[in-house]
Each structure stands twice: as structure tokens, then as C-alpha cells.
Amino acid sequence: xxxxxxxxxxxxxxxxxxxxxxxxxxxxxxxxxxxxxxxxxxxxxxxxxxxxxxxxxxxxxxxxxxxxxxxxxxxxxxxxxxxxxxxxxxxxxxxxxxxxxxxxxxxxxxxxxxxxxxxxxxxxxxxxxxxxxxxxxxxxxxxxxxxxxxxxxxxxxxxxxxxxxxxxxxxxxxxxxxxxxxxxxxxxxxxxxxxxxxxxxxxxxxxxxxxxxxxxxxxxxxxxxxxxxxxxxxxxxxxxxxxxxxxxxxxxxxxxxxxxxxxxxxxxxxxxxxxxxxxxxxxxxxxxxxxxxxxxxxxxxxxxxxxxxxxxxxxxxxxxxxxxxxxxxxxxx
Amino acid sequence: xxxxxxxxxxxxxxxxxxxxxxxxxxxxxxxxxxxxxxxxxxxxxxxxxxxxxxxxxxxxxxxxxxxxxxxxxxxxxxxxxxxxxxxxxxxxxxxxxxxxxxxxxxxxxxxxxxxxxxxxxxxxxxxxxxxxxxxxxxxxxxxxxxxxxxxxxxxxxxxxxxxxxxxxxxxxxxxxxxxxxxxxxxxxxxxxxxxxxxxxxxxxxxxxxxxxxxxxxxxxxxxxxxxxxxxxxxxxxxxxxxxxxxxxxxxxxxxxxxxxxxxxxxxxxxxxxxxxxxxxxxxxxxxxxxxxxxxxxxxxxxxxxxxxxxxxxxxxxxxxxxxxxxxxxxxxxxxxxxxxxxxxxxxxxxxxxxxxxxxxxxxxxxxxxxxxxxxxxxxxxxxxxxxxxxxxxxxxxxxxxxxxxxxxxxxxxxxxxxxxxxxxxxxxxxxxxxxxxxxxxxxxxxxxxxxxxxxxxxxxxxxxxxxxxxxxxxxxxxxxxxxxxxxxxxxxxxxxxxxxxxxx
Numbered sequence: 001x002x003x004x005x006x007x008x009x010x011x012x013x014x015x016x017x018x019x020x021x022x023x024x025x026x027x028x029x030x031x032x033x034x035x036x037x038x039x040x041x042x043x044x045x046x047x048x049x050x051x052x053x054x055x056x057x058x059x060x061x062x063x064x065x066x067x068x069x070x071x072x073x074x075x076x077x078x079x080x081x082x083x084x085x086x087x088x089x090x091x092x093x094x095x096x097x098x099x100x101x102x103x104x105x106x107x108x109x110x111x112x113x114x115x116x117x118x119x120x121x122x123x124x125x126x127x128x129x130x131x132x133x134x135x136x137x138x139x140x141x142x143x144x145x146x147x148x149x150x151x152x153x154x155x156x157x158x159x160x161x162x163x164x165x166x167x168x169x170x171x172x173x174x175x176x177x178x179x180x181x182x183x184x185x186x187x188x189x190x191x192x193x194x195x196x197x198x199x200x201x202x203x204x205x206x207x208x209x210x211x212x213x214x215x216x217x218x219x220x221x222x223x224x225x226x227x228x229x230x231x232x233x234x235x236x237x238x239x240x241x242x243x244x245x246x247x248x249x250x251x252x253x254x255x256x257x258x259x260x261x262x263x264x265x266x267x268x269x270x271x272x273x274x275x276x277x278x279x280x281x282x283x284x285x286x287x288x289x290x291x292x293x294x295x296x297x298x299x300x301x302x303x304x305x306x307x308x309x310x311x312x313x314x315x316x317x318x319x320x321x322x323x324x325x326x327x328x329x330x331x332x333x
Numbered sequence: 334x335x336x337x338x339x340x341x342x343x344x345x346x347x348x349x350x351x352x353x354x355x356x357x358x359x360x361x362x363x364x365x366x367x368x369x370x371x372x373x374x375x376x377x378x379x380x381x382x383x384x385x386x387x388x389x390x391x392x393x394x395x396x397x398x399x400x401x402x403x404x405x406x407x408x409x410x411x412x413x414x415x416x417x418x419x420x421x422x423x424x425x426x427x428x429x430x431x432x433x434x435x436x437x438x439x440x441x442x443x444x445x446x447x448x449x450x451x452x453x454x455x456x457x458x459x460x461x462x463x464x465x466x467x468x469x470x471x472x473x474x475x476x477x478x479x480x481x482x483x484x485x486x487x488x489x490x491x492x493x494x495x496x497x498x499x500x501x502x503x504x505x506x507x508x509x510x511x512x513x514x515x516x517x518x519x520x521x522x523x524x525x526x527x528x529x530x531x532x533x534x535x536x537x538x539x540x541x542x543x544x545x546x547x548x549x550x551x552x553x554x555x556x557x558x559x560x561x562x563x564x565x566x567x568x569x570x571x572x573x574x575x576x577x578x579x580x581x582x583x584x585x586x587x588x589x590x591x592x593x594x595x596x597x598x599x600x601x602x603x604x605x606x607x608x609x610x611x612x613x614x615x616x617x618x619x620x621x622x623x624x625x626x627x628x629x630x631x632x633x634x635x636x637x638x639x640x641x642x643x644x645x646x647x648x649x650x651x652x653x654x655x656x657x658x659x660x661x662x663x664x665x666x667x668x669x670x671x672x673x674x675x676x677x678x679x680x681x682x683x684x685x686x687x688x689x690x691x692x693x694x695x696x697x698x699x700x701x702x703x704x705x706x707x708x709x710x711x712x713x714x715x716x717x718x719x720x721x722x723x724x725x726x727x728x729x730x731x732x733x734x735x736x737x738x739x740x741x742x743x744x745x746x747x748x749x750x751x752x753x754x755x756x757x758x759x760x761x762x763x764x765x766x767x768x769x770x771x772x773x774x775x776x777x778x779x780x781x782x783x784x785x786x787x788x789x790x791x792x793x794x795x796x797x798x799x800x801x802x803x804x805x806x807x808x809x810x811x812x813x814x815x816x817x818x819x820x821x822x823x824x825x826x827x828x829x830x831x832x833x834x835x836x837x
Contacts, residue, residue: 012780015780016712016780016783016784017712017715017784019712088558089522089558091554092526092554092555092558095552095554095555096526096529096530096552096555097529097530097552104529104532105529105530105531105532105542106528106529106532107532108532108533109411110411110412110532110533111532113412114412121407121408134406134407134408135406135408135412135413136413136414136477137405137406137414138405138406138413138414138478139414139475139477139478139481141354142469142478142481142482142484142485143481145354145357145462145465145485146481146484146485146488148358149459149462149485149488149489149492150488152361152455152458152459152492153455153459153488153489153491153492153495155455156452156455156456156492156495156496157492157495157503263361263362264362266361267358267359267361267362268362270358271355271358271359274351274354274355274358275355278351278355280406280407281347281351281405281406282344282347283407284404284405284406284407284408284413285343285344285347285403285404285405285406286340286343286344290407
């Protein structure tokens with residue numbers, strides 16, 4: 001009894017001191033047995049299968065079949081989970097109120113006020129714009145901040161590490177192993193090779209980029225009058241930038257839209273949004289008179305803050321979408 | 334309503350969120366010299382913390398427990414957005430700000446070592462965004478606003494894992510991102526279902542509609558599915574046990590400040606969102622009717638045991654502390670699963686305790702492994718107590734707190750959880766799981782304390798003689814003081830939380 005206790009204490013002591021087997025050593029599988037014909041196999045434990053203890057046999061079986069079994073089980077369970085969730089969700093959707101029905105719970109006083117009084121209360125002809133940029137402008141501020149967060153994160157992860165290649169001013173961070181590992185791989189591969197003499201692409205781009213830019217600006221600026229707004233207009237603007245980058249190379253776009261431009265424009269736009277809407281929230285909540293005029297419905301200068309907010313959102317969306325494209329295909333803006 | 338607390342306090346929830354957002358937005362424009370971004374972040378978080386403390390004072394002065402709604406803009410609540418603040422929200426935002434500030438100041442030197450200078454600017458942006466999203470999750474009274482800020486929280490949390498450049502952190506961040514996005518998707522589907530059933534996004538109006546549906550026994554199945562999806566989605570994000578596989582990688586491999594923030598705060602924001610949804614949207618009676626309290630209770634029990642069992646097997650000290658977070662999240666969900674006011678108050682107290690203790694443990698572990706020459710293995714830390722006494726004290730106090738030794742913070746919340754479980758039908762299960770989990774906690778924290786305290790002359794020669802910086806010492810002092818305060822004087826705080834839960 002005393003011996004057993006001592007043995008337990010010894011193993012506990014070893015574990016505390018870090019001596020003895022550790023989990024990470026246990027999970028690394030040993031070399032697989034050489035795949036020789038049966039007659040040539042050396043007389044090791046793999047041949048004397050019947051002599052091995054049950055535990056050894058189990059370990060050996062697990063080494064050979066474990067990963068295979070695991071992936072099969074994993075795939076099977078994934079499919080099963082998906083099927084169950086899909087069935088559950090389909091059954092749920094079948095139970096929901098019928099789509100577009102008059103008496104649905106969603107057709108209540110909230111929607112009624114948006115539709116009936118939205119124009120007068122926000123000054124915007126486009127009720128959706130009035131809804132997202134005036135009634136629920138805080139949510140839209142959050143959405144723009146989501147884009148900003150994503151852009152900043154991607155810029156940090158993809159941009160900063162690869163840019164380190166050209167900069168010499170890096171202090172201890174380039175020395176230690178494991179850091180800047182992204183540089184050790186092959187040089188950043190671009191998704192497609194540019195043909196410098198692609199006359200058709202360049203010609204079409206030259207013709208269509210001004211039209212796309214105009215279209216984007218129209219959609220952004222008329223966001224409070226017609227369908228569209230900052231999100232859709234910004235997406236259109238970003239396609240013009242992406243087309244320009246593909247036709248003329250990223251270097252040409254970089255001349256007028258660099259990483260610095262991107263950060264400054266996104267931050268400034270979001271800052272203007274935060275400041276102007278912060279003023280609006282503050283006056284609204286404290287019942288102070290707001291100096292922002294609503295204008296006449298239908299005029300280009302109407303809808304209170306909606307027009308400038310649409311322009312801000314458009315700038316953020318355009319920069320972010322182009323930034324994602326450039327970062328993921330080139331590794332740099 | 335704002336007459337009784339004054340206009341200044343009335344605007345604090347709005348001002349806190351906007352101050353943090355503006356500080357995040359302006360940081361990329363700042364020069365990254367002289368650590369200006371870090372100083373700005375710390376100052377801003379400090380200001381918001383002071384504002385939250387004043388709000389707490391204004392809401393609870395004279396033994397009252399007030400709460401008020403803040404109209405976001407010119408339109409009242411079902412049409413516009415709304416914030417809601419009560420004592421519980423105020424005390425949570427105060428704790429979040431304090432823990433965030435201490436996690437940043439305590440780990441200034443390891444942040445400087447781990448993060449390349451060019452990334453430090455963006456790290457500050459992400460920390461500010463995280464603080465803003467935590468505050469917004471705490472104060473919001475609108476389910477869709479909560480979703481938007483959950484998104485900001487998710488992206489920023491994944492990015493502060495990847496901010497330290499190494500293959501492990503990128504792998505951990507990808508894993509975290511995928512799991513977290515699954516959670517976001519589930520929450521989104523649940524919100525869509527709820528909107529279709531109720532026609533509202535404001536929490537009180539949804540609650541009214543849901544109670545109408547339950548009373549008329551219509552749409553019970555979609556309601557149950559929406560509750561299951563929203564709970565599962567937020568449980569993935571708050572690392573409830575079967576969904577916690579991402580946590581040890583993300584918390585164990587990232588830089589110390591990120592680990593502290595993620596473990597201490599980011600999980601808590603999602604847990605508080607669950608509590609708010611249970612309390613304000615569904616109501617505790619509907620939760621009980623749909624049996625979600627039993628599910629949460631059982632998962633909490635399993636998490637308490639399994640988190641500790643996994644922690645026992647770790648040899649890396651940060652991974653051990655990370656798995657211990659899984660067990661602690663289990664404690665919180667145990668309190669939520671009791672589905673009583675006392676249980677939720679105990680869960681909130683444990684949120685606060687864990688938000689103060691876990692950053693301290695990560696900061697201490699970072700200091701100790703720094704003293705041992707950047708080795709993270711548990712055995713490599715032998716004798717490091719005598720090299721960095723402040724970190725050693727932090728680890729010991731944190732370990733005692735997690736075990737539930739009287740006088741330390743963890744004792745207070747375990748005691749209140751125990752008291753809350755009396756009178757509940759599941760008291761035997763709750764008590765035995767609390768006992769088993771405490772013993773398991775001791776099984777891995779006591780060896781760590783013994784290792785750190787063991788003299789080791791040979792190894793000490795190899796240790797790099799990093800004297801802890803002044804900011805490290807001061808932060809650790811405040812952490813220790815908070816720990817003892819919560820352990821010795823928890824009753825006023827618990828009464829405050831109970832009052833907050835009653836007006837939640």
C-alpha cells in the first residue's frame with residue numbers, strides 16, 4: 001500500500017516538475033511500419049500480432065486506422081448535423097406566418113408610421129433611406145463601423161506583414177523565428193497576370209470607368225430620393241476602381257488611392273458620420289432644438305442629414321470593397 | 334425620468350459608447366510615435382470608467398434603484414433605437430472599463446514585445462472598438478443593435494488574436510473566426526424568426542408579443558427554435574463547453590493583453606446579452622416553459638467539470654488558464670440555468686469576479702513566463718516567484734480565488750451561487766458539481782503555485798533579469814486590491830446586483 005502511494009506521489013511529483021511523458025509527446029504518431037511483403041517483414045511487434053497485449057493491439061490499430069476512422073466519422077457527423085438543422089429550419093419556416101399576409105405580426109404600428117409618416121418626419125422621399133439613416137441611424141452607424149473594423153483588421157493582417165519586406169526599420173521583430181512568417185512563403189502571387197497590351201480591356205475600361213463613376217455618384221447622391229444610397233452606390237464606385245486596377249495595373253490606382261488615402265478617407269467619413277449623428281442623437285434625446293433643416297421632400301437638398309451620411313457611407317463602402325480586392329489579390333493597396 | 338437623475342447622468346450611456354467609437358475612429362489618423370494611440374485609448378477608457386461610476390452613483394443614490402430609457406435620436410422607441418441603463422448595466426460597464434484598462438496597462442511591455450510597431454496603432458483601434466461594442470451590448474435595448482455590435486465584437490476579437498504574428502495565432506484566429514461566425518449566423522436566423530413572429534425589435538415590445546403568443550399557444554415551435562438558435566449562437570461566442578474548442582487556442586496563443594481582454598471581457602459581453610435576452614425578451618417564465626433553463630443548467634454543469642478536466646492535462650500555463658475560463662463560464666451558466674433572480678444575480682457577480690481575476694491571472698502568467706525567458710511550459714516557471722514577485726503574488730491570489738478560498742474574490746461568487754441554488758429542485762446536482770469543480774480547480778492550480786514557489790538555483794541563473802515595470806506593479810496592485818475587495822466585501826455589491834436584476 002505504501003509503495004503504491006509512493007508511486008502515485010512520484011508520478012504526481014514528476015508531472016509537477018515537468019518530468020516524464022507529456023501530452024504533446026503522446027499524440028505525435030510514430031513512424032508507420034514499413035510496407036514490405038509479408039515474408040520479408042522483420043520480426044518485430046507488428047508481425048507477432050497475437051502476442052501483443054490488448055492495449056498494444058488497440059494502440060497499433062489506432063495508429064493505422066485512427067485518422068481514417070476519425071475523418072469518416074467527422075464527415076458522417078457533419079452531414080448528419082447539417083441534415084438535422086436543415087430539416088428543423090424547414091419545419092420552422094413552414095410554421096411561420098404566411099409571406100405577405102395582411103394580418104402578419106410584422107404589419108403593425110411600427111411599419112405603419114414608417115410608411116405613412118416617414119416622408120414628413122425625415123424629409124426623405126426614399127422611405128428606406130429615411131428608415132436606415134434617420135429612424136434607426138444608430139444601427140447603420142454600427143454597420144459602417146463593422147466595415148471599418150473588417151477593413152482595418154484585414155489591412156493589419158495582410159498589409160502590414162508583407163509591407164515589412166521593403167522596410168528596413170524593423171527592430172527585434174524580424175529576427176526571432178516564427179515572426180513575419182508570411183514572408184517566408186513564396187512571393188505574393190497575383191490572381192491573374194496583367195497583359196500590358198490588352199487593348200480591348202483598356203479601351204472598354206477607358207470608356208466605361210467615367211460612366212461607372214457617374215452612376216455610383218448618382219446612386220449615392222440621390223439616395224434619399226430614389227432607390228440606392230451609400231451602400232449600393234459605394235459598391236458601384238468600388239467596381240470602377242477594381243476595373244481600373246485590372247486594366248491599368250494596381251500601380252496606377254495606387255497613385256491616387258494608396259493605403260494612406262484609404263485610411264484617411266474611411267476614418268474621416270466615419271468621423272463625420274459619428275459627429276453629425278452624435279449631435280442629432282444628443283439633441284433628440286434631450287429635446288433640444290436641432291439646427292438641421294429637413295428641406296422640401298423631393299429636392300436634392302432635403303432629408304436633413306441623410307445626404308451627407310449617404311456620402312460618408314458610400315466612401316467607406318467603396319474604399320473597403322476595393323481595399324479587400326487589392327489586399328486579397330495583391331497583398332497591398 | 335431624467336429629472337430624477339439629472340441630465341448629465343442621463344446622457345452617460347450614449348456618451349460612453351460614442352466616446353469609445355470616436356476614439357477608435359480617430360486612432361488610425363494619429364502619428365504612431367511616443368505611443369500616443371495607447372495613451373489615448375487608456376485615457377478614454379479611464380474617462381468612460383469614471384462616467385460609469387458616476388452613473389452608478391446617480392442610479393443608486395439614497396437606496397433607490399432607478400432605470401431609464403435613452404432615446405437615440407428624434408424618434409421614440411419602437412421606431413428609433415433605444416438604450417436602457419439600470420444599476421446592473423452601470424456596474425458592468427464600470428467593471429468592463431476597469432478590467433480593460435488594467436489589462437492594457439499591466440501588459441504594456443509584453444504588448445510592445447509581441448506586436449510590431451506598425452500594428453500597435455491598429456491594435457488600439459481594435460481595443461477601442463471592443464470596448465465600444467461591450468458598452469453597446471450592455472446598454473442596448475434593441476435586439477438588432479445588439480446583433481450589429483456582436484458583429485463588431487466578433488471581428489475585433491478575432492483580429493486581436495491575430496495581431497501577434499505567428500503561425501499559431503493565425504490558425505487560432507481563423508478557428509475562432511469560423512466558430513464565431515457560425516454563432517453570428519445562428520443569432521441572425523433567430524432574430525429574423527423572432528421579428529417575423531412578433532413584428533418588433535425592441536426588447537419590451539417583443540416580450541409583450543411573445544407572452545401573447547404563449548398565452549394563445551400559437552407559434553410555439555418557431556418560438557422554441559428561435560430560443561434554441563439564439564442561445565446556441567451566443568453560447569458558441571461565450572465558449573460554453575461543447576462549443577469551447579476554439580477558446581484554448583485563441584486565448585492561449587495570443588499576446589497577454591489580448592488573452593486578458595478576451596477571457597475577462599469578450600466572453601462576458603455575450604453572456605450578459607444572453608441574460609438580457611432571457612430576462613427582457615422571453616421572460617423567465619417562458620424560458621422555464623420552453624425548458625431552456627434545464628438545458629443551460631446541464632451544459633453549465635458539464636462545462637464546470639470538463640473545463641477543469643481539460644485544464645488538468647495542459648502543460649502550457651496560458652492554455653491551462655484558458656481552459657479554466659471554460660470551467661468558470663460553466664459557473665456563470667449554472668447561475669443562469671437556475672432561472673431565479675438570485676441565480677442570475679449570482680451569475681452576474683461571477684461575471685464581475687471573473688472579469689477581475691482572469692485578466693490578473695493572464696497578466697501574472699505573462700510576467701512569470703517573461704521572467705523565465707519567454708518559456709510558457711509550467712515546469713519552466715519553477716522559482717520565478719522570486720524573480721517577479723508581483724506576478725507571483727498575482728498568480729497565487731488568482732489561483733486561490735479560482736479555487737474559492739475564503740477572502741479571495743472567487744469565494745464570494747461561489748458562495749452566492751451555492752446560496753442561490755438552495756431551494757431549487759436541482760440543489761444536489763448544483764452543490765456536488767460546485768464541490769467537484771472546486772477540487773478539480775485546486776488540482777491544477779495548486780501544482781502551479783507550488784512550482785512557482787519552489788526554489789530553483791540552477792534555473793534562476795538563466796532567467797533574464799527583467800524587472801517588472803512600474804505600470805505592471807501598479808496594475809497588479811489594483812488587481813490584487815480588487816480581488817480582496819470582492820472577496821471580503823461582496824455583500825453590498827451582491828445587493829446592488831440583485832436590485833439591478835430586479836429592474837433589468
